[in-house]
Amino acid sequence: MVLSASLLYGLCGAALIGLGLYGFVVHRRLIRRVLAFNVIGSGIFLLFGAAAYRDPVAGSDPVPQAMIITGIVVALSATALALALIVAHARLARSDALPEDDRSGDPDEGRP
Amino acid sequence: MIASIFDLTLCLVILAAAGAATLGRDAFMAVVFYIVYGILIAMAWLRLGAIDVALAEAAIGAGLTGVLLLAALARVARKAGKEPASAASVPATTIATALAALVITIGIAYAFLTLPEPQGLQGHVAENLAASGAENPVTAVLLNFRGWDTLLESIVLLAALLGIWTLAQDEAWGGRAGLRHVTRPGSVLAQFGRILPPIGLLVGVYLVWAGSKQPGGAFQGGTVLAAVWIVTIMAGLMQAPRVADRALRAALVIGPVIFLALAVAGIFAGAFLVLPPAHAGWLILAVEAVLTLSIAATLAMLVFGPPEPEEKR
Amino acid sequence: MTASALALALILTAPLFGALAAMLMGRRGPAIALATIIATAAGTLILLVIIATEGAVHLAIGGWEAPLGIQLRADGLAGGFIATTALVMGAILAVAAKPFAGGKTERRSAYTFWPLALLLWGALNAIFLSGDLFNLYVGLELLTLVAVALVGIEGKRETLAAALRYMMFALMGSLLYLLGAALLYAAHGTLDIALLAERVGSAPGDIVAAAAITGGLAAKTALFPFHAWLPPAHSGAPAPASAMLSGLVPKASFYILLRFWFEAAPDLAGSGVLMLLGGLGAFAMVYGSLLALHQDRLKLIIAYSTVAQLGYLFFIFPLAGGESAAQPWAAGAWSGAIFHALSHAMAKASMFLCAGLIIEAIGHDRLPGMKGIVRALPMTVFAFALAAITLMGLPPSGGFTAKYLMMTASFAAGQPFWALMLILAGLLAAAYLYRPLALAFALPDEDAPAPKAVSRARQFAPLALALAAILLGILSAAPFAFIQIGRPGAAVEGLE
Numbered sequence: 001m002v003l004s005a006s007l008l009y010g011l012c013g014a015a016l017i018g019l020g021l022y023g024f025v026v027h028r029r030l031i032r033r034v035l036a037f038n039v040i041g042s043g044i045f046l047l048f049g050a051a052a053y054r055d056p057v058a059g060s061d062p063v064p065q066a067m068i069i070t071g072i073v074v075a076l077s078a079t080a081l082a083l084a085l086i087v088a089h090a091r092l093a094r095s096d097a098l099p100e101d102d103r104s105g106d107p108d109e110g111r112p
Numbered sequence: 113m114i115a116s117i118f119d120l121t122l123c124l125v126i127l128a129a130a131g132a133a134t135l136g137r138d139a140f141m142a143v144v145f146y147i148v149y150g151i152l153i154a155m156a157w158l159r160l161g162a163i164d165v166a167l168a169e170a171a172i173g174a175g176l177t178g179v180l181l182l183a184a185l186a187r188v189a190r191k192a193g194k195e196p197a198s199a200a201s202v203p204a205t206t207i208a209t210a211l212a213a214l215v216i217t218i219g220i221a222y223a224f225l226t227l228p229e230p231q232g233l234q235g236h237v238a239e240n241l242a243a244s245g246a247e248n249p250v251t252a253v254l255l256n257f258r259g260w261d262t263l264l265e266s267i268v269l270l271a272a273l274l275g276i277w278t279l280a281q282d283e284a285w286g287g288r289a290g291l292r293h294v295t296r297p298g299s300v301l302a303q304f305g306r307i308l309p310p311i312g313l314l315v316g317v318y319l320v321w322a323g324s325k326q327p328g329g330a331f332q333g334g335t336v337l338a339a340v341w342i343v344t345i346m347a348g349l350m351q352a353p354r355v356a357d358r359a360l361r362a363a364l365v366i367g368p369v370i371f372l373a374l375a376v377a378g379i380f381a382g383a384f385l386v387l388p389p390a391h392a393g394w395l396i397l398a399v400e401a402v403l404t405l406s407i408a409a410t411l412a413m414l415v416f417g418p419p420e421p422e423e424k425r
Numbered sequence: 426m427t428a429s430a431l432a433l434a435l436i437l438t439a440p441l442f443g444a445l446a447a448m449l450m451g452r453r454g455p456a457i458a459l460a461t462i463i464a465t466a467a468g469t470l471i472l473l474v475i476i477a478t479e480g481a482v483h484l485a486i487g488g489w490e491a492p493l494g495i496q497l498r499a500d501g502l503a504g505g506f507i508a509t510t511a512l513v514m515g516a517i518l519a520v521a522a523k524p525f526a527g528g529k530t531e532r533r534s535a536y537t538f539w540p541l542a543l544l545l546w547g548a549l550n551a552i553f554l555s556g557d558l559f560n561l562y563v564g565l566e567l568l569t570l571v572a573v574a575l576v577g578i579e580g581k582r583e584t585l586a587a588a589l590r591y592m593m594f595a596l597m598g599s600l601l602y603l604l605g606a607a608l609l610y611a612a613h614g615t616l617d618i619a620l621l622a623e624r625v626g627s628a629p630g631d632i633v634a635a636a637a638i639t640g641g642l643a644a645k646t647a648l649f650p651f652h653a654w655l656p657p658a659h660s661g662a663p664a665p666a667s668a669m670l671s672g673l674v675p676k677a678s679f680y681i682l683l684r685f686w687f688e689a690a691p692d693l694a695g696s697g698v699l700m701l702l703g704g705l706g707a708f709a710m711v712y713g714s715l716l717a718l719h720q721d722r723l724k725l726i727i728a729y730s731t732v733a734q735l736g737y738l739f740f741i742f743p744l745a746g747g748e749s750a751a752q753p754w755a756a757g758a759w760s761g762a763i764f765h766a767l768s769h770a771m772a773k774a775s776m777f778l779c780a781g782l783i784i785e786a787i788g789h790d791r792l793p794g795m796k797g798i799v800r801a802l803p804m805t806v807f808a809f810a811l812a813a814i815t816l817m818g819l820p821p822s823g824g825f826t827a828k829y830l831m832m833t834a835s836f837a838a839g840q841p842f843w844a845l846m847l848i849l850a851g852l853l854a855a856a857y858l859y860r861p862l863a864l865a866f867a868l869p870d871e872d873a874p875a876p877k878a879v880s881r882a883r884q885f886a887p888l889a890l891a892l893a894a895i896l897l898g899i900l901s902a903a904p905f906a907f908i909q910i911g912r913p914g915a916a917v918e919g920l921e
Binding site for chain 3 (some may be wrong): 274358372
């Protein structure tokens with residue numbers, strides 16, 4: 001079997017989803033989790049776009065492209081709100097993690 | 113198309129950059145790698161023949177998201193006052209998570225490999241392109257065939273902005289949005305800030321104008337315009353606007369308002385959001401123009417953040 | 426121009442126009458909300474009449490039929506949710522007009538509340554009418570971002586943490602849903618629900634897609650084990666926001682689950698996945714109820730009750746599938762779950778509004794402070810009691826009709842376990858709602874500070890909602906017939 005470009009990028013997308021998922025779960029710092037969210041998102045988009053590029057005769061399908069652009073903007077909106085929440089929370093809690101995840105930090109420092 | 117050595121290398125570099133961005137220890141370096149990663153992904157989109165997506169990914173996915181992440185890191189470091197808790201260090205959990213992620217990856221890859229023959233909508237789009245009012249098929253989908261998605265999406269941006277404004281402290285309400293200029297006069301950024309705006313304005317307007325025929329469009333153009341505004345403020349040439357500013361608020365909502373009005377007007381032409389083919393061309397251009405203004409204003413305000421108390425300068 | 430197009434346009438755009446106007450004009454929120462209520466209610470009434478007389482409405486947005494364009498579908502199910510949402514939002518916004526009043530200078534929370542609340546309404550209506558999985562994704566994202574923002578609107582440390590926790594679950598849920606949608610499009614070249622119904626098979630891609638979509642939506646509906654975000658988020662928001670978040674928001678993701686399983690992919694449902702969903706729902710019901718028993722704050726009791734009540738919405742899956750597939754009782758399960766979703770929306774919103782009025786009167790929501798509150802707020806306590814009857818599933822409420830339908834389906838399908846769980850759910854609800862009610866009717870402590878007065882007009886709003894939930898039971902024949910209009914085949918024949 002010859003490795004087609006769409007197949008290669010599709011598998012790359014699947015790997016990015018796994019990588020991002022791992023990062024999302026293991027990180028306690030919320031900014032890192034938001035970053036991982038974006039990696040998963042772009043992995044899904046890449047998978048979606050690669051699937052739309054499988055038909056060599058018809059060329060790339062514009063409908064998934066439009067959906068991906070919409071998805072990128074939606075992901076940006078979610079990222080912006082999540083990061084602003086993280087900053088506002090850090091101002092009051094003096095921590096970049098949720099209260100239940102904050103035990104791994106230095107207990108003597110920064111806890112009001 | 114058969115994958116070339118270039119494609120293979122690009123995928124490996126993408127995975128390496130993503131690995132550095134998600135697994136690396138240092139948060140700042142992780143964000144830097146994320147921005148690199150975004151640009152690489154944009155290159156992948158070029159390889160997949162999706163130039164519009166490549167532009168959106170480079171401008172929004174890599175550029176704006178990167179700026180947001182960097183700004184959040186700086187603000188949290190200032191406010192949290194300590195290096196926050198790092199990644200979980202329980203080996204068992206880490207290994208279990210890695211295994212789970214691997215299984216999920218394999219499952220998704222398997223699903224991808226076993227997809228049935230593609231049956232895309234290229235044909236449908238091509239058939240109706242002439243009636244859509246746009247020559248670029250992606251623009252035709254975004255502004256006409258699936259215009260309702262795009263209309264809702266422009267409102268999603270505003271929802272995020274409202275959410276961010278809600279996070280302001282009460283006493284800061286009505287004040288200037290959070291971003292302060294960070295450069296001394298004469299520095300590189302200040303120089304950059306003088307040179308960039310005219311070029312950026314030109315590029316942004318071109319992207320919107322060209323979007324109906326060639327790749328580009330309101331979101332890509334709006335992002336470039338937002339970047340111009342952001343750099344101008346960072347260079348100290350302008351101040352960020354007050355959130356209570358009437359002109360600002362009008363700029364934020366005008367795109368979605370006009371798009372919505374057009375959607376309602378469509379019911380007199382037959383159905384919700386109908387663009388009569390005879391007028392669809394200029395209607396799309398007009399909607400894109402006002403949407404670009406609103407998107408640029410909204411994206412810039414997303415980066416500036418909520419208004420901050422004046423005395424904390 | 427047809428009447429149905431006008432009605433749909435009003436329902437879809439009036440809340441969005443209202444939100445944009447409120448964003449522009451900071452201090453006019455309540456007036457804009459009133460205009461929005463009138464316009465949306467008018468559209469809703471026209472639509473209900475059209476659905477009732479002419480059947481389900483279909484509209485191709487932009488004139489583009491599927492698979493190219495997005496289809497709007499307004500059947501009895503959509504009409505029921507849209508009408509209930511209009512009623513609930515109307516009552517909530519009426520109560521919110523005072524705490525979020527415009528005032529002379531613009532205040533932060535009073536400014537952001539109105540556009541957020543109206544966007545929430547717009548997002549809900551967009552979801553209820555959409556027949557396209559990607560369009561539903563955009564609508565769901567709008568809803569989620571607005572909901573997260575409303576959770577954090579008080580700006581306290583705990584509420585920001587609650588909003589962040591909610592955000593993290595929601596982000597994951599969105600990604601899962603998006604992955605599923607991407608795989609379905611890649612396989613079938615459409616995301617139109619009606620077209621997918623003809624094309625979805627049981628290829629590995631379809632199974633992964635269905636799992637991802639279900640997992641993502643379950644996270645957004647706070648199904649066990651994704652429930653952890655819900656109680657702090659729903660109890661930490663201001664009462665009118667809590668009422669929207671608890672009464673309406675989780676129903677949207679559940680609604681998409683219904684559309685997906687009963688309309689897009691009914692043949693994909695194996696008995697394993699149906700049992701799993703029902704089992705998780707049963708677990709959520711027990712877990713939420715037990716925790717509700719242990720709370721000492723009224724809003725937390727109501728929030729944990731939501732975990733429980735959302736749990737047994739999921740009984741629809743085992744009851745409509747498996748052994749009952751050959752029987753007409755699947756229709757009972759389907760109708761019962763919808764009755765439950767609608768009556769819970771009204772009763773739960775009413776309860777949170779009641780809690781808000783009680784907080785206004787005594788300054789907090791700790792249970793001991795509620796002693797004898799019935800003297801100061803008789804209408805509010807009456808409304809709370811009526812809403813409690815619905816949540817317990819006692820006759821003659823809408824909650825009773827829901828339970829009756831689901832229990833009948835359960836026995837007819839030879840799955841009495843779910844009926845037992847429904848009885849247990851009612852008993853547990855009675856137990857956790859008894860404490861606040863008993864305290865409210867008790868004699869007040871002599872040294873207790875006098876509660877602040879709350880106007881009758883504002884107490885009327887939650888009462889109207891609670892009464893509506895009761896009426897849904899008393900007059901159940903008409904709504905029952907209405908939601909059957911355009912009912913999917915799988916609702917009758919069962920899943921699988």
